[in-house]
Amino acid sequence: MNNPERNKFYITTPIYYVNDKPHIGSAYTTIAADCLARLHRQLGEEVHLLTGTAEHGNKIAQSAEAAGKDPQEFVNEVSAKFSLAWDTLGIAPDDFIRTSEERHVKAVIEFFKKLKESGKVYEDDYEGLYCIGCEAFKKESELVNGLCPLHNKAPEVVKERNWFFKLSDYGAILTEKIEDGELIIAPNSRRNEILSFIKQGLEDIAISRQNAKFAIPLPWDESQTIYVWLDELFNYCSAIGYESNKEQFNKFWPADIHVVGKDIIKFHCIIWPALLLAIGEKIPAKVFANGFLTVDGQKISKSLGNAIDPVELAQKYGSDAVRYFLLREIPFGQDGDVSEEKLKARYNGDLANGLGNLVSRLTNMVEKFLDGDIEQYIASPKDLSEVFNDFSSLNFSEGLNKIWAEIAWANQLIDKSKPWDLYKTDPAKVEELLINLVALLYDIAIKLAPIMPETADKIRKIIEADKIVKAEPLFAKIE
Ligand SMILES: [Zn+2]
Known part of the structure; x- marks a missing residue:
């Protein structure tokens, strides 16, 4: 939609640290990106959805050591877990980049050579407070009681000679x-x-580190390694062929949207575009930040033991139910609270009693009263535009609210019309009612496809069959 003349849509998620298995927060961001990618595919655009894993830095070296594994073996295992998790959640990326891959490393080296040529790079001594959890330098003003508020840990005092970028x-x-x-x-x-952060004045940033393990050497000074955050940001370019496939790179770059968590927007909205401007590349069109999730009102943490596993939820409730729940429950962009109880309530209420019930009673009546025979109905794009506009502006919950208002209306209309009684006196009226409701259901399936692809596909197949018969329950109730 951002590039109608090029008809392409390049969308990315953050790449995730492979120090632990995927959690509900990274699943949330990635599901949203997948829904947006599916929507744009459905609108006929050439979509490229990129996700992947970040595999450099001290933090990963430490996690590998704690697991008693060789770092490469460790990152291979955890990266595979991410890939499998996304598959289980119905997420279908076009590419999965790993920063330990040669295609990435080569591109990052090219990028840094260009950055050096830009004249925006210089060498200096530096002393700062470094949080290894964040892999970032912290200002005193960002600490709470001397601790990094995200990691509850005191940052290390780091004094070293580094290369800097004139941010x-x-x-x-x-x-x-x-x-x-x-x-x-x-x-x-x-x-x-x-905007207000920029207004306070931007400071130059270190682009290299001394003695960092498991990182890419700086091309002009091998005593230094490339600061992992900058290596990682460049995945958005390396994956589409910055160094290896100019044709593909020119086709997809700049990104139409980077979907990120709100904790990393300074990297994406300040440092990343500045680096791109320095090397003479276009900047991304849009950065959208989702909020933080809590579980039962508590910050998610391993030590609290309240982490909920998105893969286990998908195995128990189905991937469509997890996708629906996360995007319906919380307006995308705001913070929100999730729990298995809330998922179960939406599953039984909205899915089993709402959509599932509509599908099974409607198909049952079409089989009984119309002998399963119904004219083909093709949805007109006009009927879809309102919900698709909500989805394309990442207003997923609003679009889903509209669809569920239609589902509730259809169920109420059946209750009120009492087709079982009406058929005895006015079968033509029942036929008209059922044809209209099947048409509505077909529309709903098309609108739901980006969010609940499996369910939408099932409904379409039921309606498109030569003969409609009573459908098996789409969502078995869970007590
Ligand atoms: Zn931290």
């Missing part, structure tokens, strides 16, 4: 591009956060 040169141009809408940041609260 301080980019405040005015970034502000202009954000205000002009050349770089869209959503939701608006995040846009305001970035």
